Amino acid sequence: MTTPDLAAIRQEAVDALGSAPTGAELRAAASAALGKRSPLAEAHRQLGSLDPDARKEAGRRLAEVRAELEALAERRGQELAAAERAAELDADRLDLTEVIPDAVPDRMGRGHHHPVSVTRRALEDTFVAMGFVVAEGPEIETDWYNFGALNMPPAHPARGMWDTFYLDLGEPESTVLRTHTSPVQIHLMEQALATGSLPIHAVMPGRCYRRDTPDARHLAVFHQIEGLVVDRSVTFADLAGTIETFTTAYFGSDIHARLRPAYFPFTEPSAEFEITCTLCRGAGCRTCSQTGWIELGGCGMVDPAVFDAVGIDSEEWQGFAFGFGIDRCVQMRHQIADMRLLTENDIRFARQF
Ligand code: DAH
Numbered sequence: 001m002t003t004p005d006l007a008a009i010r011q012e013a014v015d016a017l018g019s020a021p022t023g024a025e026l027r028a029a030a031s032a033a034l035g036k037r038s039p040l041a042e043a044h045r046q047l048g049s050l051d052p053d054a055r056k057e058a059g060r061r062l063a064e065v066r067a068e069l070e071a072l073a074e075r076r077g078q079e080l081a082a083a084e085r086a087a088e089l090d091a092d093r094l095d096l097t098e099v100i101p102d103a104v105p106d107r108m109g110r111g112h113h114h115p116v117s118v119t120r121r122a123l124e125d126t127f128v129a130m131g132f133v134v135a136e137g138p139e140i141e142t143d144w145y146n147f148g149a150l151n152m153p154p155a156h157p158a159r160g161m162w163d164t165f166y167l168d169l170g171e172p173e174s175t176v177l178r179t180h181t182s183p184v185q186i187h188l189m190e191q192a193l194a195t196g197s198l199p200i201h202a203v204m205p206g207r208c209y210r211r212d213t214p215d216a217r218h219l220a221v222f223h224q225i226e227g228l229v230v231d232r233s234v235t236f237a238d239l240a241g242t243i244e245t246f247t248t249a250y251f252g253s254d255i256h257a258r259l260r261p262a263y264f265p266f267t268e269p270s271a272e273f274e275i276t277c278t279l280c281r282g283a284g285c286r287t288c289s290q291t292g293w294i295e296l297g298g299c300g301m302v303d304p305a306v307f308d309a310v311g312i313d314s315e316e317w318q319g320f321a322f323g324f325g326i327d328r329c330v331q332m333r334h335q336i337a338d339m340r341l342l343t344e345n346d347i348r349f350a351r352q353f
Pocket of ligand 1 (some may be wrong): 179180181182226227264266267294297298299300301320321322323324
């Protein structure tokens with residue numbers, strides 16, 4: 001083979017390999033330049049017809065060109081792979097600076113707070129406007145805070161009013177998931193005593209737990225808001241007025257509230273408060289079990305035994321307390337027939353608020 005021949009073969013292969021635009025085309029060009037039917041392979045086969053010296057020289061040059069072309073194919077392959085990877089990454093890129101235009105929030109599907117959170121805040125605002133502060137307490141309580149300090153010593157029958165989840169932390173039945181927000185009253189009274197900050201006018205919202213089977217009016221994990229006033233010369237009329245003011249402010253003046261005598265160990269006297277069922281407007285329906293009324297919670301004058309338990313002088317101080325369900329308020333405010341809808345995370349339900 002003449003030198004110009006080999007030079008032309010080499011140049012053609014260098015051009016084809018160096019400019020192959022994709023991996024597939026590079027593989028085709030490499031097979032054309034280096035494969036069994038390539039001019040290079042053909043030239044190799046013809047070496048046999050040369051005399052020994054010329055064969056040696058031509059063989060060396062063929063090997064050089066083959067090595068050069070193989071290296072070139074390899075390099076071009078790496079270039080193409082890198083470019084393909086970069087293009088892939090570019091296509092996958094997330095633009096985190098993207099701005100959701102305020103003009104079309106619904107179309108952009110922006111989320112919002114759950115109706116229970118919205119209601120909790122609205123209730124807090126209503127009470128803050130009446131001069132209460134907002135406080136919180138733990139969801140895991142000792143038996144003492146959830147029951148004992150609330151005038152329910154161990155084995156007191158009133159404990160049966162709450163189906164309780166116990167935590168297994170060693171000592172049996174010593175730690176509970178709070179069944180109501182009333183234990184936060186005890187924490188607040190202890191704090192006020194320790195810091196000399198009586199009187200107390202506070203509301204305490206939060207999550208509670210009961211070993212109940214959920215139904216149209218009950219959830220096993222639900223929310224309450226507790227109220228506590230400890231002051232000098234507080235009367236039942238102050239309590240009734242507070243409840244009346246709250247129900248009118250929150251549900252509107254066409255919804256009636258009533259207090260009915262009841263029993264709670266931590267208040268004396270005690271009452272249950274109910275509002276007109278907003279689903280049937282008092283006529284009776286499945287949600288209110290045909291009574292026309294929905295129970296929101298309980299209330300009463302703080303029992304002196306509770307003051308004794310924390311060490312507040314019940315000769316000097318009186319108080320009233322109340323506690324009611326936030327989820328029930330959501331249900332009545334929005335006429336939701338079944339409370340379980342609040343926890344099902346159905347987007348068609350959530351979108352309505
Ligand atoms: N903790 C009671 C319950 O969950 C409700 C309650 C009743 C709270 C009377 C009070 C109260 O503060 O005084 O059933």
